[in-house]
Amino acid sequence: MSLILLIEQVLNGLQFGIMLFLMAAGLTLIFGVMGLINLAHGSLYMIGAFCAAAVAAATGSFLLGLIGALAGAAIAGALVELVVIRRLYTKDHLDQVLATFALILIFSEGTRWIFGSFPLFLNVPEFLSGPVTLPGGIEYPLYRLTLIAVGLAVAIGLWLLISRTRLGVQIRAGENDREMIAALGIDIARLYTIVFALGAALAGLAGALVGAIQSVQVGMGEPVLILAFVVIVIGGIGSIKGALVGAILVGLTDTLGGIFLPEFLKLFLDPSTATSIGSSLASMAIYILMAAVLILRPAGLFGARA
């Protein structure tokens, strides 16, 4: 196992974590501000990818595709909030889970109805394709480096939005005391719609960015959704900082676990068994991490509420 391979794998884990962060940030924001468990967050991720693929195919421009993804997911998010979610704030979590699960089914079959059941084409744009050579002779795909940069930029942007703007003040206030900020004359319904659309746009952006190197197909959001939930549980529900740290932890654990556990087991077992057992163990690694974090800190790493 060379140092170059190790660094490359750390970069892979970082990139995976950053993409998870985009998903988890919206999820944790929505939960933190509205107290809503949104299972349909994965569908918004899928909508972003499909919008990007459709716009990119129509215009030939990946950047327009990205804008299409942001707009499409934000509009879908706002509509869902106005039509369905709005009725769920006063209900308990079970009703929210049932309603948003129904939304997953509606979005999945609706997408199939519009786009058909075959995966769509969305590729890395020409100017970002291919590998670049990093210092130390590491060859690494330029697109993945760009993903890391975009994700970090979004993280900084979110931090500025929450800590430096009027909207950010309202969001933080909304997390702490809904009734009070409503009493102070802030239109809480409008705030909720904006936050939901913002979370949806982040999910849509992640879907479009990841869709270019994976496959744009119905049902692509659900596996990511599960990981995003793991991330926000580890990071502490409602905390953006927690989502960032949790996402990077999960990304690194998943990637490095998948590499080193089989290698480690090869020291004692024959290669075939080692890879088979090692990859099974690696799939469990992030859940073991989650369990460990919950034992030590039941509210998550940065969770305010117990």
Added chain:
Amino acid sequence: MKFVTLAAAAALAIGLSSANAEPVKVGMITTLSGGGAGLGIDARDGFMLAVKQAGNKDLEVIVEDDQRKPDVAVQLADKMIQSDKVDVLTGIIWSNLAMAVVPSVTAQGKFYLSPNAGPSALAGKGCNPNYFSVAYQNDNLHEAAGAYAKEAGFKKTFILAPNYPAGKDSLTGFKRYYRGELAGEIYTKLGQTDYAAELAQIRASGADSVFFFLPGGMGISFLKQYADSGIDLPVVGPAFSFDQGILQAVGDAALGVKNTSQWSKDIDNDANKAFVESFKAEYGRLPSLYAAQGFDTANLLLSAMAKADVTDADAFRAALEAADFPSVRGKFSFGPNHHPIQDIYVREVIKEGDVYTNKIVGTALSDHGDAYSDECSM
């Protein structure tokens, strides 16, 4: 007066013929919704195209969606057998669903014709006289990829497949015919979509070629990321990641890749040409491997119906065993365990105009059966 007599005679003849041939009821359980729906829809469309072309009034088909869930498939099979009283079942795409449904179907004396899944457990000790795999035994295409790798002179191949039974069958099948050494052997997670870590390992391993079995969306992701990683090694795999339905989503990244299949749209025989033309005319897209398998399954069934009555199970089984139908694959017969003996081709991904598709560049294995037929006693 003459006219009336004629009409009466005709009516009598119609009455006689419908009393003669026992109608056959087919239950098709396949995946029509969710992530893997493209495969089931193609198999169904191929099957229904053959049914439509035959125009046989004695054949009735009921189609239901299994949602790729074994429990749903089992419920549908029970319902079809008990309340719809079907004679023949077919349609299942996924091996884990086939394992859940097929043994109980054959135990109840019904016929099962598999248009895709061919798990090793049903080819060896678990074989059954009423079970026919019309597509292949699961290992076949991987064995052919191993044979091709040997032929092409690969010395150090890196192999990977998902960590589930069909993935393990895949690597076993490849190694059965491959003779070089392995640069590495990885089981990925089922449903994994990011292969950055595996690609880094391939790069570091000093491999001279790559074999992978990653069906559906997993294959799309892998190929796109492979093309973007700058690794420039020859790739070979079974047809599942290079099929008509998903090639358009992979794009240029798949061009030139060799893959193994028992069918291709350019196999040169009349049945295949007519099939490709009529499928395009009927559905407005090119047929896939699964469509071809569905089409052959329906024609096998129709050929047996022409020879024997489904109520006479022994005669009907013998008629199925004869496989007396014009397969779109050309040569086709059943081995002793009711799995195909057929040629498996090497195809290359090409671009025809705007459409990505495959063309045959060679034959990997001729008259190929499977490794489990010796274990089957029936």
